[in-house]
Amino acid sequence: MRSVRSEHLIYWVVLVAIFAVLTIDIRWSADSLGEPLRLTGYLLYGVMFLLAFLNVRKRLSMIPLGRASFWLLLHSLGGVFAIALYWLHAPILWPSGVYEQAIAALVYGVTATGMFGYVIQRVYPARLTQTGLEVIYERIPGEIARIRSDAEAMVIDCTTTTGSDTLARHYFETFDWYFRRPRFAFSYLFGGQRGLQWVHQQWHTVGRYLSAQESAFLDRLTELGYEKTRLDVHYALQSAMKSWLLVHVPLSAALLVMATWHLILVHVYAL
Amino acid sequence: MGGPCPEGPGPDGTCAQRRPPCAPHPTLRAVRGRFALLAFGLALALVVALSSGVRIDSIGINMIDPGPLFGAHAGFAPGGNCATCHTAHGAGSVAWLDAFLGGNDMSGQCITCHAFEGDPLLAHNRAFEQRPDLGPIACNQCHREHDGVGATLTRLTNEQCASCHSDGFATFPTDHPAFPAKFPHFQESAIKFDHVSHVKVHFEDPKVADRAPTSCADCHDVVSADNAVLPMGFAETCDGCHGTQIAQRDMVVLRLPVFDANGFDRDAVRDACGPTLDEIERLEEAMAAMAAGKEPAEQGAEETEYESVSSDEPTPVSSYLLEVAGDDTESYSTPMQDLVMAMAEEGTAPLASLVDDRLGEGMAAKLFAGLNPDVAKRLACAWAANQEYELPADPEMGGWFGDYLELRYQPTGHADPVVKAWIETALLIAADGDANAIALRDGVIDAKEGPGACIKCHAVTAAGDAAALTVDWRFRAAVDRPYDHYSHRAHLSLVQAGSTAMESTSMGCRFCHRLDDNAPFAASFDDFDPSTFAANFKGIQAETCAQCHIEGEVRQDCQLCHRYHLPATFKPSMMGADLYQE
Numbered sequence: 001m002r003s004v005r006s007e008h009l010i011y012w013v014v015l016v017a018i019f020a021v022l023t024i025d026i027r028w029s030a031d032s033l034g035e036p037l038r039l040t041g042y043l044l045y046g047v048m049f050l051l052a053f054l055n056v057r058k059r060l061s062m063i064p065l066g067r068a069s070f071w072l073l074l075h076s077l078g079g080v081f082a083i084a085l086y087w088l089h090a091p092i093l094w095p096s097g098v099y100e101q102a103i104a105a106l107v108y109g110v111t112a113t114g115m116f117g118y119v120i121q122r123v124y125p126a127r128l129t130q131t132g133l134e135v136i137y138e139r140i141p142g143e144i145a146r147i148r149s150d151a152e153a154m155v156i157d158c159t160t161t162t163g164s165d166t167l168a169r170h171y172f173e174t175f176d177w178y179f180r181r182p183r184f185a186f187s188y189l190f191g192g193q194r195g196l197q198w199v200h201q202q203w204h205t206v207g208r209y210l211s212a213q214e215s216a217f218l219d220r221l222t223e224l225g226y227e228k229t230r231l232d233v234h235y236a237l238q239s240a241m242k243s244w245l246l247v248h249v250p251l252s253a254a255l256l257v258m259a260t261w262h263l264i265l266v267h268v269y270a271l
Numbered sequence: 272m273g274g275p276c277p278e279g280p281g282p283d284g285t286c287a288q289r290r291p292p293c294a295p296h297p298t299l300r301a302v303r304g305r306f307a308l309l310a311f312g313l314a315l316a317l318v319v320a321l322s323s324g325v326r327i328d329s330i331g332i333n334m335i336d337p338g339p340l341f342g343a344h345a346g347f348a349p350g351g352n353c354a355t356c357h358t359a360h361g362a363g364s365v366a367w368l369d370a371f372l373g374g375n376d377m378s379g380q381c382i383t384c385h386a387f388e389g390d391p392l393l394a395h396n397r398a399f400e401q402r403p404d405l406g407p408i409a410c411n412q413c414h415r416e417h418d419g420v421g422a423t424l425t426r427l428t429n430e431q432c433a434s435c436h437s438d439g440f441a442t443f444p445t446d447h448p449a450f451p452a453k454f455p456h457f458q459e460s461a462i463k464f465d466h467v468s469h470v471k472v473h474f475e476d477p478k479v480a481d482r483a484p485t486s487c488a489d490c491h492d493v494v495s496a497d498n499a500v501l502p503m504g505f506a507e508t509c510d511g512c513h514g515t516q517i518a519q520r521d522m523v524v525l526r527l528p529v530f531d532a533n534g535f536d537r538d539a540v541r542d543a544c545g546p547t548l549d550e551i552e553r554l555e556e557a558m559a560a561m562a563a564g565k566e567p568a569e570q571g572a573e574e575t576e577y578e579s580v581s582s583d584e585p586t587p588v589s590s591y592l593l594e595v596a597g598d599d600t601e602s603y604s605t606p607m608q609d610l611v612m613a614m615a616e617e618g619t620a621p622l623a624s625l626v627d628d629r630l631g632e633g634m635a636a637k638l639f640a641g642l643n644p645d646v647a648k649r650l651a652c653a654w655a656a657n658q659e660y661e662l663p664a665d666p667e668m669g670g671w672f673g674d675y676l677e678l679r680y681q682p683t684g685h686a687d688p689v690v691k692a693w694i695e696t697a698l699l700i701a702a703d704g705d706a707n708a709i710a711l712r713d714g715v716i717d718a719k720e721g722p723g724a725c726i727k728c729h730a731v732t733a734a735g736d737a738a739a740l741t742v743d744w745r746f747r748a749a750v751d752r753p754y755d756h757y758s759h760r761a762h763l764s765l766v767q768a769g770s771t772a773m774e775s776t777s778m779g780c781r782f783c784h785r786l787d788d789n790a791p792f793a794a795s796f797d798d799f800d801p802s803t804f805a806a807n808f809k810g811i812q813a814e815t816c817a818q819c820h821i822e823g824e825v826r827q828d829c830q831l832c833h834r835y836h837l838p839a840t841f842k843p844s845m846m847g848a849d850l851y852q853e
Contacts, residue, residue, distance in 0.1 A: 028430060031428045031430035031431065032428070032430040032431050032433065032434045033408075033412045033413065033431050033434040034434075035412075095336065096336040096338075097335045097336030097337070098335075098336075099317075099321060099335045100335070100336060102317065242299050243299070245303055246299070246302060246303050246306055247306075249303050249306070249307045250303070250306040250307045250309065250310035250311075251310060252307075253307040253308075253310050253311040253314070254310040254311060254313065254314035255314075257311055257314035257315055257318060258314050258317075258318070261318045261321075264367075264371060265335070267370065267371045267374075268357075268359050268367050268370040268371050268375075269337075269353070269357045269359065269360070269370070269375065270357075270375065270377070270411075271374055271375060
């Protein structure tokens with residue numbers, strides 16, 4: 001693990017060095033008779049296609065084109081390089097023409113989603129491991145349904161066994177809402193524990209009114225709540241890890257179209 | 272269909288627990304693909320809308336905004352008319368394809384308005400023999416547009432210069448090449464004004480103390496100084512001492528030469544001119560004698576042997592016009608006598624006709640401008656009668672006058688057009704190598720007499736490869752180093768040029784312009800070769816400039832003193848010439 005990180009660090013250092021040299025060269029070129037915009041433009045366009053090639057690499061997994069992790073690293077390096085190149089190419093944060101604004105918005109959108117994806121791919125797996133649970137994303141709704149079913153059955157059993165409906169009424173006023181679907185996703189995305197607190201609070205609220213026999217049922221119900229919480233964490237984090245590409249990839253496709261048109265415009269008008 | 276229904280039938284008889292039909296649920300990858308396709312399509316639609324001319328400019332939104340144009344250019348693209356410079360704009364798909372594949376001739380659009388004294392696309396607007404490899408340079412390599420109304424399009428960086436001039440330049444004192452020894456006095460001056468003799472001798476003469484300048488600014492116009500500090504005109508400078516000298520330098524244009532025999536027909540002369548004073552006197556004497564009853568005296572005087580009243584040769588002007596040898600009496604007698612006779616009969620017309628035939632139509636009007644035909648006739652009549660012409664009164668106002676045996680022209684003042692015409696003509700015709708023309712030229716530019724006084728001050732040069740000499744009538748600014756520029760205006764206040772005495776070398780103009788007492792200034796004009804010019808100022812050294820132009824003090828970039836282009840101008844179409852064309 002340590003050697004992998006060192007290797008990555010070298011790549012990043014190389015990237016920074018290349019960018020520094022390029023910046024100096026472009027600065028010199030801008031001051032002399034060079035055409036830095038042409039250089040940075042073509043370079044950026046090429047980097048964009050290189051970045052898009054990651055998607056192709058995924059689809060062509062049968063062809064030995066190197067490890068996926070290496071491609072992901074290249075993609076990350078290329079993404080940072082691309083945004084830096086963009087600012088070299090268009091040294092303003094927000095252009096004035098609608099078309100240029102559209103390109104800028106796409107660049108920023110793709111970059112932001114890419115960075116978001118990079119961060120969550122780094123952070124969320126560890127947090128998922130911390131839950132102590134492994135579950136396939138598509139099976140989470142089924143698991144939640146199972147927990148809900150178990151909870152309902154247990155509450156009925158409690159009422160039948162103890163002759164008291166205190167826990168049952170409490171269940172239908174609180175836990176029933178909680179077990180219906182994944183909850184508190186936003187909190188989990190940002191590392192919060194709101195679901196856990198909520199379950200704990202419900203346990204604490206009703207616990208004082210229950211008999212010892214009912215308390216045993218409440219403890220089991222609470223355990224199911226905690227289990228649901230872990231599933232919710234999985235659902236929230238896995239959803240994010242899967243769905244950010246729903247934004248990143250379409251924005252990238254649009255950006256490639258717009259960049260290609262920009263290249264054509266430049267050739268028709270200025271070169 | 273037909274299967275068990277555990278919940279039993281509903282009120283309508285159908286199974287209460289229906290199994291919904293199997294509907295495939297797309298994977299996230301498939302959804303992503305659809306989204307990507309949608310985004311691709313939307314972007315493509317925007318592009319198509321752009322290319323099909325959808326415009327929202329009218330509501331104040333720029334669809335494509337490459338940045339505002341430079342202020343002076345903005346007026347040529349009103350309403351975002353990009354086609355002024357970008358020819359493919361709005362010209363259809365073929366033009367777009369052509370521009371995409373073949374490139375834009377952006378420089379071609381620039382030179383529809385801008386012009387230079389040289390090829391606009393060559394480096395420095397000229398071809399360099401040492402660098403035949405240099406190709407065309409596009410305007411926009413240096414001049415970047417769309418940088419705003421107030422952008423400085425013409426400002427270059429040292430690095431841009433260093434793209435070709437790769438010697439390396441960091442600071443002026445350390446890296447600028449030494450100035451040439453003659454810098455900046457390479458070009459022969461148009462006016463042969465010897466600063467050394469004037470400053471050190473003439474201006475020190477007590478006799479002219481009241482007229483001599485005390486400061487360089489007395490003769491040089493520091494107010495309008497720029498690349499050159501132009502000398503003021505003759506009237507403001509030289510006239511105080513030299514003004515009266517010009518009128519004293521008469522030009523002898525025609526002279527009655529010596530003749531071996533009288534070729535004039537006495538009757539013809541009498542018909543043209545009437546009786547001479549001698550004849551009238553003799554007639555009066557005869558009539559008086561007859562009245563006294565005496566016999567009139569014999570008219571023997573007419574029978575005496577002919578003796579020419581003149582003993583001189585004809586002027587080079589008449590020798591040239593008549594194409595005769597001035598030192599051969601037989602050669603010039605008949606043509607000269609014919610000319611005099613014709614002038615006696617018709618005044619200036621025969622002379623004008625002769626000049627126009629010999630020198631070209633209209634030349635007589637320039638060379639003999641102001642010559643009174645009656646004066647010419649009376650002069651010719653006297654000469655035809657072998658008499659000296661007596662001037663009725665001295666020519667105080669200058670101009671043409673007959674004086675005994677000569678037709679003279681007295682300059683009316685500085686820049687006299689007739690004298691200038693004679694000098695220019697003499698220099699021009701001598702180029703053919705004609706002996707008479709050369710003699711005429713040498714006489715005209717002889718500084719010791721006549722109009723040669725002009726040549727004492729105005730340089731005569733052999734211009735380029737042309738055989739003819741030319742006179743520099745006017746002060747000319749330096750043109751031999753068109754890429755150099757020096758702002759005198761920016762420096763004059765530093766040295767207090769307007770108020771510093773001429774003698775000072777610690778301030779004033781002589782802080783930089785040091786007199787060179789030993790330079791052969793006057794002699795360098797004698798060969799008419801501008802390349803041998805020797806200024807009577809010492810060359811200026813780079814160290815002089817480096818006193819101030821150092822890092823952190825005063826600008827020292829290339830463009831401060833050097834220009835990239837040859838002098839620039841606009842094409843006539845920019846001046847509105849088209850407006851007046853039918």
